[in-house]
Amino acid sequence: MPATCSQSVCRPWHTSRRRGPLLSPLAGRLIVLLCVTAVTNTSRAHFSSRPQSEDNVASLVQSNCLLCHGEDATEGDIDLRSLTDSTSAPDADLIRRVIRVLDLREMPPEDEEQPSPDARTAAVSQLTSRLEILVGQEAVQTAPIRRMNRFQYHNAVQDLFDLKCIVYTLPERMMREHGGYFQPASGVMPEKVMVGSRPLGKSQMIEPRLAGVAAFPQDLRAEHGFDNQGDHLSLSPLLMEAFLKLGQSITQSKDFGPRNVGIWKTFFDAPAKNEDVSQQVRQRLLPFLRRAFRRPIREATAERYVSFVVKQLEQGTPFPEAMKTVAAAVISSPRFLYLYSPERSGAEDSQPDNFELAGRLSFFLWGSIPDDRLLDLAADGRLAQSDVLDDEFRRMLQDRKLKRFCDSFPAQWLQLERIISSVPNRSKFPQFYFSKYRDSMHMMMEPLLLFETVLIENRSVTQLVDPDFSYRSVLLDEAYGDLKVDLRAQKKKGGGSVTQLPFYRIPIKDRRTGGVITNTAVMTMTSGPERTQPITRGAWIATVIFNNPPDPPPADVPPLGEKPADGEEHFTLRERLAAHRERSDCRGCHEQIDPLGFALENFDPVGAWRDRYENDRDIDMAGTLFRQHTFSDVVQFKDAIMQEKHRFAEALGGHLLRFALGRQLTAADELAVGRIAEQAKNEDYRLHSLLRAVVRSRPFLAGELVAAPTVARSATDISPSDTAGNPQSSP
Numbered sequence: 001m002p003a004t005c006s007q008s009v010c011r012p013w014h015t016s017r018r019r020g021p022l023l024s025p026l027a028g029r030l031i032v033l034l035c036v037t038a039v040t041n042t043s044r045a046h047f048s049s050r051p052q053s054e055d056n057v058a059s060l061v062q063s064n065c066l067l068c069h070g071e072d073a074t075e076g077d078i079d080l081r082s083l084t085d086s087t088s089a090p091d092a093d094l095i096r097r098v099i100r101v102l103d104l105r106e107m108p109p110e111d112e113e114q115p116s117p118d119a120r121t122a123a124v125s126q127l128t129s130r131l132e133i134l135v136g137q138e139a140v141q142t143a144p145i146r147r148m149n150r151f152q153y154h155n156a157v158q159d160l161f162d163l164k165c166i167v168y169t170l171p172e173r174m175m176r177e178h179g180g181y182f183q184p185a186s187g188v189m190p191e192k193v194m195v196g197s198r199p200l201g202k203s204q205m206i207e208p209r210l211a212g213v214a215a216f217p218q219d220l221r222a223e224h225g226f227d228n229q230g231d232h233l234s235l236s237p238l239l240m241e242a243f244l245k246l247g248q249s250i251t252q253s254k255d256f257g258p259r260n261v262g263i264w265k266t267f268f269d270a271p272a273k274n275e276d277v278s279q280q281v282r283q284r285l286l287p288f289l290r291r292a293f294r295r296p297i298r299e300a301t302a303e304r305y306v307s308f309v310v311k312q313l314e315q316g317t318p319f320p321e322a323m324k325t326v327a328a329a330v331i332s333s334p335r336f337l338y339l340y341s342p343e344r345s346g347a348e349d350s351q352p353d354n355f356e357l358a359g360r361l362s363f364f365l366w367g368s369i370p371d372d373r374l375l376d377l378a379a380d381g382r383l384a385q386s387d388v389l390d391d392e393f394r395r396m397l398q399d400r401k402l403k404r405f406c407d408s409f410p411a412q413w414l415q416l417e418r419i420i421s422s423v424p425n426r427s428k429f430p431q432f433y434f435s436k437y438r439d440s441m442h443m444m445m446e447p448l449l450l451f452e453t454v455l456i457e458n459r460s461v462t463q464l465v466d467p468d469f470s471y472r473s474v475l476l477d478e479a480y481g482d483l484k485v486d487l488r489a490q491k492k493k494g495g496g497s498v499t500q501l502p503f504y505r506i507p508i509k510d511r512r513t514g515g516v517i518t519n520t521a522v523m524t525m526t527s528g529p530e531r532t533q534p535i536t537r538g539a540w541i542a543t544v545i546f547n548n549p550p551d552p553p554p555a556d557v558p559p560l561g562e563k564p565a566d567g568e569e570h571f572t573l574r575e576r577l578a579a580h581r582e583r584s585d586c587r588g589c590h591e592q593i594d595p596l597g598f599a600l601e602n603f604d605p606v607g608a609w610r611d612r613y614e615n616d617r618d619i620d621m622a623g624t625l626f627r628q629h630t631f632s633d634v635v636q637f638k639d640a641i642m643q644e645k646h647r648f649a650e651a652l653g654g655h656l657l658r659f660a661l662g663r664q665l666t667a668a669d670e671l672a673v674g675r676i677a678e679q680a681k682n683e684d685y686r687l688h689s690l691l692r693a694v695v696r697s698r699p700f701l702a703g704e705l706v707a708a709p710t711v712a713r714s715a716t717d718i719s720p721s722d723t724a725g726n727p728q729s730s731p
Contacts, residue, residue, distance in 0.1 A: 056122040057130075058084040060115050064108050083127075092667035095131045099124055104548065105627040106592055128671075135668035146230035146662055147337045149219040155368035155404055157250060157331055160292055162262025165208035167250060168215040172227070174411045175448045177403065178500045182452065185398040189453040191505045193471065197441035210253040210260070216242045226412050228363075230662045235337065247332035251324040263288075267327075270319035277319075281309045285326070287372075293335040294369055295355040296379065305330075339363065339662070354378035357389075360700060364660040365396045365691075367404035384701070393695055397688060402455070410451040413655050414516055414544060416444050418525040425529045429606045431479060432524070442476040442501065443521035443607070449503060450516065458688045461652055461680075462645050463515075465545070466638045470514045471503040479520055481608040483513045511635045512609065517541065518600065518634060520607030527605035530563055534573065538597030545641070547651035550593055572617045574598060595623030599637040649685045650677035656694045672697045 061083045069080040082090040083098065101107040103124050108114060115123070148156060154167045176196035181189070216239065219227045235243075250256060258264040267288060271280040285305050289297045305326055312322040330336055339359065358370040358378045370378075374392065377383040383392065396402065411417065419440045424432045432440075449471040454463050472480075477487045485506050508514035516522065526537040543549040568576055577594070601621040604610050612618055622632045629640035641648060653676040658665055665673070676693040683689035694700060 055084075055126070056119060057126050060102075060119055060123045064113060064115050090130075092131060092134045095127050095134065096667040096670050099127045099131065100548065102127075104546075104592075110591055110627070131667060132671060135666075135671065145338060145340045146228075146233035147235050148339065149228050149233055150215055150217075151404075151408055152228070152363060152367050153337070154215070155366070155401075156336070159368050159371070159401075160288075160331070161256075161327075163210075164260045164262060165210060165255065167210055168213050169207070169209065170215070172218060172411075172417075173407045174416060175407070175445050182400065182403045182406070182456070184400065184402050184456050187457060189449075189456050189505070193449065193503050194500045195445055195449070195503060196500055197445060208260075210250060210255045212253050213246070213249045216246060221412065226409075226659050228408075228659065228662050229664070231664075233662075243337060244332045247328040247330075250331065251328040256324070268320045268323045277313060278306070278310050281313075281323075282306050284323070285309070288327075289330065290375060291369065291372065292330050293333075294359045294375070354381055354383040357383050357701070360660070361392065361396065361695065364695070365405050366399070366401040367408055368401065386696075389695070390692070393692055397691070406448070406452050406455065409656070409659055410448055411444075413659075414447055414522070415540070416447070416521060416525070419444055419521050422524050422527070423529055424524065424527070424606050428530070429604075431608075432606045440521070440524065442473050442479070443519070443524060445473075445501070445503060446471055446476060446519050447516045447521055450514075453505075454687050458686050460685045461649055461687050461690060462642060462685060464652075465515045465517060465641055465645075465648060466511065467514045468508050469505055470508055470519075471505055473501050473503050476503075476520065477506075479606070479608065480513060483510055483609050485509075511638060512602075512633075515638070517545065517641075518603070518638075523600065523603040523607035524605065530605070531573065532601060532603070532605050534577065534597030534601060535593055536597070537600050538593035538595070541596040542593060544655075545648060545651060547654045548592075572613060572620060573601070574620055595625060599623055599631065599634060602634060645685065646677060646681060649680055649690065650674060653677050653680065653690055653694060656691065657697065657699060660694055660700055669699050672699050 061080050065080050066084070068075045069078045071081065078094075078097075080094075080098070082094070102120055105120075151170060151172055154170060157163070157167050174197065178194040178196060181193040181195075220232050221227045221229075258269075261268065267284050271277060282302070286297065286302055289302060289305065308329075309322050309326050312325065313319060317325075355375070355378045358374040362368055362370040362374060373395075374383065377388060377392065382388045422440060426433055450464065450467060453459070453469070453471075454461065454467075472485070472487065474487045474490055477484045487504060487506070490502070490504055512518060522540065523532075523537075526540050527533055539550055564571060564576065598621050601619050602609055602611065610619065621634065621637075622630070623637075624630045625637070625640040626644065629643055631637045631640050650673055654665060654670075654673045657669060657673060657676065661669075676690065676697055677685075679693040679696075680686070680690040
């Protein structure tokens with residue numbers, strides 16, 4: 001197994017920001033324990049009947065692994081003896097880890113005796129079969145109960161009320177659309193787009209929104225960069241109180257009226273005098289509650305809300321105000337805030353109902369609640385039907401609400417927020433700074449526009465690594481120096497402003513540029529103020545491109561200085577870092593990371609091309625990918641990745657599945673990821689096919705969310721009267 005990296009310059013990439021997970025219900029834990037016990041017993045019986053002579057795994061482990069991971073030594077706390085015992089059933093996670101390091105040729109270490117390619121392939125195949133047996137009968141791991149994150153809450157409120165403005169400003173939206181270029185139904189991205197960037201500052205805050213509404217704090221991101229992970233989305237008493245105040249501030253905003261609220265006439269407007277008010281309240285509330293809570297509403301719950309509104313009206317409250325009050329209660333209710341499953345038992349437990357599926361689809365692709373069509377199909381029990389699910393998937397990909405997927409997934413997958421805190425040395429890299437703004441506001445939009453184009457035009461995901469096009473502004477093109485395509489003619493045409501930047505679609509003729517790897521944004525955010533950081537770049541590629549993040553490093557090694565120490569002025573960066581590979585506990589990770597990071601060493605700390613260091617030494621970026629594909633320049637590095645395009649598609653599928661499920665992936669999920677990539681392979685790895693395979697995967701369709709926790713009063717919701725400040729006992 002990989003040794004732990006001790007290079008402290010890696011540490012920012014490995015620092016965990018996890019908080020404690022939410023407690024699972026005891027019943028759920030017991031069920032999982034019983035399932036695992038049953039499967040383990042079955043697996044042990046299977047393994048005990050397997051002839052030892054047919055066990056390629058045992059032979060490989062005994063010959064190549066037990067010296068470091070056996071009785072006398074367990075480096076990295078890894079003991080592989082269970083893989084050589086035909087009567088034992090190894091832990092599924094252990095099997096998964098061994099499969100990964102063998103398949104990626106990370107183990108055994110480079111200076112140790114290597115198994116033959118046939119032996120390695122046979123062992124991986126047999127381990128995969130064992131893993132399938134071990135996890136095949138397990139229930140898919142449940143996603144932790146979680147609340148909506150800030151981005152999802154905003155979208156859900158906007159859709160529920162059909163708002164014509166935003167609810168509150170979202171700094172996490174790194175790119176802003178101007179001119180309505182995002183038209184997924186067209187299947188084509190325009191040659192010129194107008195966009196804005198959050199780092200532009202206050203000018204980007206000027207947009208129609210509800211006055212007096214302030215967002216709650218931005219949610220923390222998990223290890224892989226996503227902010228929708230269940231173990232991070234808890235709900236403290238203080239945050240619950242914040243949601244109550246937020247709901248009131250939304251409906252009581254001076255801008256919350258007929259001009260901005262699309263459902264005003266059908267929900268808030270007072271009924272005609274000759275109409276039965278109580279009946280009107282019921283007719284309006286039932287579909288509203290179904291949409292907000294994403295499933296049919298029980299009669300007792302509906303009556304509770306209806307009776308509250310009627311009582312307010314009897315006390316003389318104007319109809320619109322009474323409906324505003326109950327609406328504020330709805331968007332503060334745990335049934336609105338939480339993503340969870342109602343408690344079920346018996347055969348129903350084997351798969352989610354159609355309403356759960358509707359919610360999963362909408363929060364995955366739209367970052368919001370399902371629309372009426374999804375809920376109607378769920379109510380008819382048809383949404384889970386294969387042909388209907390495919391039709392709805394295609395419809396959702398053509399809806400403009402897909403922009404929300406582009407506003408969340410790609411920036412978090414690529415971890416582009418890191419560029420906001422990048423501070424290249426101003427005297428060494430003055431081109432990064434201009435006026436009072438920074439070049440980063442242009443840089444970050446190139447990979448985001450690339451992702452949107454691959455999605456809208458349904459291109460192969462290989463175009464994300466080695467595309468034949470890109471989008472650049474005039475200023476961004478100049479930042480590429482020798483690699484620019486020269487957009488000065490476009491500059492003479494004018495267009496754009498401080499808040500709206502024109503980006504032009506350009507052909508990529510020099511493959512040293514283009515893609516989510518070789519762009520100025522990634523090069524800058526993986527560098528320090530003075531120099532590049534190959535280890536940081538390598539860790540980024542391992543994590544983002546191959547979904548194989550290195551282990552966190554220990555804290556007992558001093559950092560490598562930004563500038564060479566005395567006597568090292570004539571060293572290359574590779575030579576300065578070589579000392580860190582001499583330690584045995586560093587070697588494993590550096591063998592994995594170093595070739596990936598140094599492959600990009602021709603790009604300086606702000607992404608401009610260079611052939612030599614400042615000390616006039618030639619840059620040596622040659623290396624080998626997965627100990628198989630040698631390269632001597634960055635184009636050959638891309639070629640090497642393209643030879644492993646299935647591995648990249650599988651990694652991207654894993655990122656997508658984790659984003660869709662809102663939790664870490666298990667050993668069973670890893671098998672599903674392999675099937676996702678295989679399905680996409682049949683369609684040239686097009687992004688739509690990869691997304692469809694995620695939606696049709698076993699974890700997405702069969703994974704259940706944990707039942708809602710018992711809230712105060714054990715009722716279905718927070719009482720509307722609490723929001724109104726009017727004492728009323730809850731039913």
